[in-house]
Amino acid sequence: SIPREKLGVALVGLGEYSNGQLGPALKATAYCSLTAVVSGSEEKRKKWQDEYQLKSENLYSYADFDRIKDNTDIDIVYIVLPNSMHAEYTIRAARAGKHVICEKPLATTVEDGKRMIEACNEAGVRLSVGYRLHFDLFHQELMRLGRGRTLGKVRRIISDDSMAIGEKDQWRVKGSLAGGGPLMNNGIYCVQAAQYIAGQLPVAVNASFLPKTDPEKFKDVEEGIQWEMEFVDGTVAICESSYARDGNFLRAEADDGWFELSPAYEYSGLKGRASTGEMIFPEVNQQALQMDDFAICIKNNKTSRVSGEMGLRDLIILKAIYKSASGGRKEPL
Template sequence: MDRRESLKLTAGLGLGLGLYPFNLGEQSSDKKLGIALVGLGSYATAMLAPALKDASHCYLAGIVSGTPEKRAKWKIDHQLKDENIYDYEHFDELASNKDIDIVYIVLPNSMHAEYTIRALEAGKHVICEKPMGMNADECRKMIAARDKSGKKLQIGYRLYYEPHHLLAHEIGKEKRLGKFLMAETSLAFRMGRPNWWRMDPVMGGGGALMDLGVYNIQAARRMAAELPSAVTAQAYVFDKNLYKGIYETYMFQLLYPSGAVSNTTCSFNAYVDRAHASYERGWVTLQPASNGGEKVVMTSGSENIKIPPPITGLQQTAQMDAFARNILEDTAVSASGEEGLTDMIIIDAIKRAIKSGRIEDIVYGL
């Protein structure tokens, strides 16, 4: 089935845009919540700030940066108030700023837990960029801080609000193509930045596994609509001059209680971006699976499935607007702290499997 044929599939399951949490046609409030971005690196600059310009329920209200030049530039570029611009020494003063409702942590992985907890303690709702923490124990502390504060916490899982990933998850959850049998989810790109913090084992925590591997795990377990119970894993380094203290390429196999299996490759030295799941009566493929923009979505089976149109604009707009609506309407967060914890429990087990060379059990829980 080619792309044109796949996009002609007609509505047999009634999967319309009304199903998805990013549908902003129903305006819950005219109020827009103020977001402060903490860390002004490439992701905040190229993705989050532009995404906020198109948001319906939130806006860029403030920034936190340790670089004076960045603070000055962002003030002019985004017309920010002086009192909404902070350095890290004055981070905790966010508590008294009524313009800022949400703090978005866009720092290196090793700083996620500390600043998420501090923002919650300051009485702010928090979005923490993925991965949630360096390990599952950090995630548990973040969830405890959320519960103590009474505020909401979202993990920066933009694909939880992307229509084709939501469709794939619904197909698996509702068993519309029958029992889940296997999946292949892989993501890799060539990384030529030796001084990038993601290459630092202390700041990044594990190279491509902690960055790209999160997407792979999400896609596999959500297409399966089942949590894996065990994992085997392998890791390799080919360019020893560039990869020091981390692996270049990871491969792992998630084993499910039903007997199904998913296989993943994630790497900073190749290119692939694909998620494929096989079921009793057909299959679903998303390609590219993780990048923004239009996706080729292919299905085959006895059911006719309507393919929703792609999001117009940046995926992060839907993600942040959905969180703002969660706050305004006091509803549950899809990309919750528990979801982030689940992925880190699996990543911890992958790391153990690489070290031991054996099948490692995955044990969930707070």
């Protein structure tokens, strides 16, 4: 049984994802609601206050942030900042005694990821990563088909998550803020999917960078990368991610059939097919279900299915993929 009272969420960083997805999703959640915002922009704070009926004392700047400690309206802090800032704000939120959802990728270094988990453990708060696709019905079907061997054992997984990015001054192309290029931002979804379809962890990765067509825009981070993930039983995932073009595809080939999503990684409009027929599922609000699930985990004192440890596991794989691409050889995990 779940207590009905909603948990209060503070969004940290009022950029595109907060604006377009998380704010709206928090109007649809059953077990949590937006009670505070943290932003460097007074104009944005004011706009959010009006739209979400926030109390004036629940609007924070980054300098103010640690004062959330004394605010009982806030149970969960949701970090929606550029990747290299995830660690600092997650740790500060934990020290303020708040549960944390951190956007993907968990951090930009493995050391940071470990420090975040430690800080949350020490403070006795829960940590979760914004892996929204675990709450999408199409992706849950892939988990079922893959892990359950419904169409036989999966032998090969093929995936591409790419997006052509415009503006050359954005944080996503700055190494110090993003920690990497499309692998950190998009490829992480392929890394996730390969594991939840295969139902195991990879044992080795083999990667190479794609040639840069715009070396000026991508002077700090890779423009594109391709990689393979090998699983202990011989299953292989073949993946690619680029900032120079669009791509959104996930396919699994099993002994007795196949299944695929295209588009695979969007917020909505996913389409799925299997060798046995079309996949038909209702569209859900991925972010609302993700946040509600975390609220329920907190109420029931349970670890999230998209835990900080899972975020760290993936970060270790991403780093091995980079190491393989840089070194030109296979990397064991």
